[in-house]
Amino acid sequence: MSEPHATSEPHEMTDEELHELAAKQVAMGEVRGAPASDPVNVPMIRHWLTAMGDANPAYLERGLAPPAMAQVWTMPGLRSTAKDRSPVDDLMAALNANGYTGVVATNCEQTYHRYARVGERLVPATRFTDLVGPKRTALGVGFFATWTITWYSEEEPVAEMLFRVLKFRPVTGRENEERAAYPLRPAVNQDTAFFWDGVRDGELRIQTCADCGELRHPPGPMCPQCRSANRTHTVARGIGTLYSYVVHHHPPVPGRDTPFVVGVVELPEGVRMVGNVVDCPIEEVGAGMPLRVTYRQMDDRLVLPMWAPREP
Incomplete structure (x- = not known):
């Protein structure tokens, strides 16, 4: 596992330089953080189950943590000032310095390898994977940044999470005034x-049959070629x-x-x-x-x- 490298103060960069910085962060590979402040413990599991309305007794009876709690164990406290450096930090600072100060999460996908057990102290490891942009979105022009965090118990992966955010330039001045709603809005349903x-x-996405690969537009619920209802898309x-x-x-x-x-x-x-x-x-x-x-x-x-x- 490589260690993060110190960088100079962020400054205004071209789009090409932002992508070059992203490539360097990708090349750093997976960077380990500090172990969780506390081990997986029963009180926190109990609080989680109560907050989520999960009445499954198996977790407490078997000393296991709900899989979706993975991030909970390594989150900093409300007043914590300590923070591990990760491959994400320098890129986020560079985007901020270039005016991309708005942020909104767009994707969060979790994969569970096994249950975390009471008494284990998890260690997070972050890998930056991708920077896409600039792209024009409804929020403004911005970049999509993607990274993956894996939680380990010693050397064994317990869970991982892909996380993607849009870092965008907030509109200002007259651009920020609300426009009248465009009257010819498209109908949006599960197919479109x-x-x-x-x-x-x-x-520009084209619906694709997930079974035979046939492309079709306008989108529909069923493939006209093989009659499959399984679908995906290509860009x-x-x-x-x-x-x-x-x-x-x-x-x-x-x-x-x-x-x-x-x-x-x-x-x-x-x-x-x-x-x-x-x-x-x-x-x-x-x-x-x-x-x-x-x-x-x-x-x-x-x-x-x-x-x-x-x-x-």
């Missing part, structure tokens, strides 16, 4: 939520070709100024997608023109994917 989640993260490259289009003049559309172009875009992944063609004079729009996806903030909550010209 993944797509709109991707748009908010700056990704498209974000480029395409204008397959066909119409120029809308009338009637008026709430939230839009006429005329505007609605196109069917053919993606190299093999599906077609409907969207507005923007950043191009209407008289220059034509079938076959190469396009790239762009994301437009329509109000404080809604981001829509649109299509702009690109170099062939």
Whole structure:
């Protein structure tokens, strides 16, 4: 296990330098922290079970901790000033120094290898894994940072947690004034939520059959190829070709100024997608023109994917 390296005070960095710093943090590998202040103990387990409304007697009877308590054992106290350095700290400081001061957790995935036992003193180890961005999101432009914490009892892993946050630049001044809600909001359901989640993260996602791999758009509950209801998604490259289009003049559309172009875009992944063609004079729009996806903030909550010209 490697040890964290001391760094200088954070300063303003380019996006490339932020990614270079992230690569260095990844290269540090897994960095061990200090052992938990207290061993796994019955009073804390009892308090947890009461707070969670968990009446399962097996934990206390067998001297085992609920798996979801893994992080509890190594969290600093309310007034604690001591903190282990980890591969995450320098990168978070650099993002803050570059104006990405907002933070929101986006993913938390836990894996349990075994129960922690009463009397064990767990040790956390942190591994930084990924930095993605900058991406335009509904909260603002930001970076997605991902790391994994593994809790060990001596050398045996007990549990691990993947944690991802969005570090974003909060909007200020007039940008912070609430916009009127865009009137043409898309319908979001269990079949389409993944797509709109991707748009908010700056990704163009295509639904994919988890069994046969068939791609489909618009999303649906069942694969038209093999009839499987198992589904996942892939992230498209974000480029395409204008397959066909119409120029809308009338009637008026709430939230839009006429005329505007609605196109069917053919993606190299093999599906077609409907969207507005923007950043191009209407008289220059034509079938076959190469396009790239762009994301437009329509109000404080809604981001829509649109299509702009690109170099062939």
